[in-house]
Amino acid sequence: MRIISNIKKFIYIFLGFLFMGIGIIGIVLPLVPTTPLLLLASFFFVKGSKKFEIWFKSTKIYKKYLEEFVNERAMTLKQKISTVLLSDCMIAFPFLLTDRISVRIVLILMEIYKYYYFFCKIKTIKGTPKFSLEKENK
Numbered sequence: 001m002r003i004i005s006n007i008k009k010f011i012y013i014f015l016g017f018l019f020m021g022i023g024i025i026g027i028v029l030p031l032v033p034t035t036p037l038l039l040l041a042s043f044f045f046v047k048g049s050k051k052f053e054i055w056f057k058s059t060k061i062y063k064k065y066l067e068e069f070v071n072e073r074a075m076t077l078k079q080k081i082s083t084v085l086l087s088d089c090m091i092a093f094p095f096l097l098t099d100r101i102s103v104r105i106v107l108i109l110m111e112i113y114k115y116y117y118f119f120c121k122i123k124t125i126k127g128t129p130k131f132s133l134e135k136e137n138k
Contacts (some may be wrong), residue, residue: 016048
C-alpha cells in the first residue's frame with residue numbers, strides 16, 4: 001500500500017510541474033491560458049506533497065498570477081476570458097463528437113452555469129501590475 005501511495009504522490013507532483021511549466025509558457029504565449037494551468041498545478045502540488053505546496057505558494061509566479069484569486073476570489077477580465085475560452089474548447093470536442101441529444105443538453109447547461117459562475121460569482125478586478133518600479137522612500 002505504501003508503494004502505491006508513493007507512486008500517486010509522484011504522479012501528482014509530476015503533473016504539478018507539468019502544468020506549472022505549461023502555465024509559464026502561457027505567460028509568454030498569449031494563446032496558452034496561464035491562470036487555469038497554474039490552478040491545476042496548485043491542485044496537484046496540494047495533493048502530492050505539503051513540501052511542494054509550500055514551495056509553489058512561495059514562488060513569484062503563484063504570487064503574481066494566483067494569490068489574489070485564491071485570497072479575494074477575483075480575476076482580471078483577461079484571466080476570466082482565457083479560462084472560459086479554454087474550457088469552451090475542451091467542452092466543444094465531446095459536443096461535436098456525440099450524437100446523443102441528452103449529452104449535448106448537459107454540456108450546454110454546463111456552459112451556461114460556467115458563464116454565470118465566472119461573470120456573476122467571481123469579482124472582476126483591473127489588471128494592475130503587482131511590482132512597482134517606483135523607488136521606495138527611505
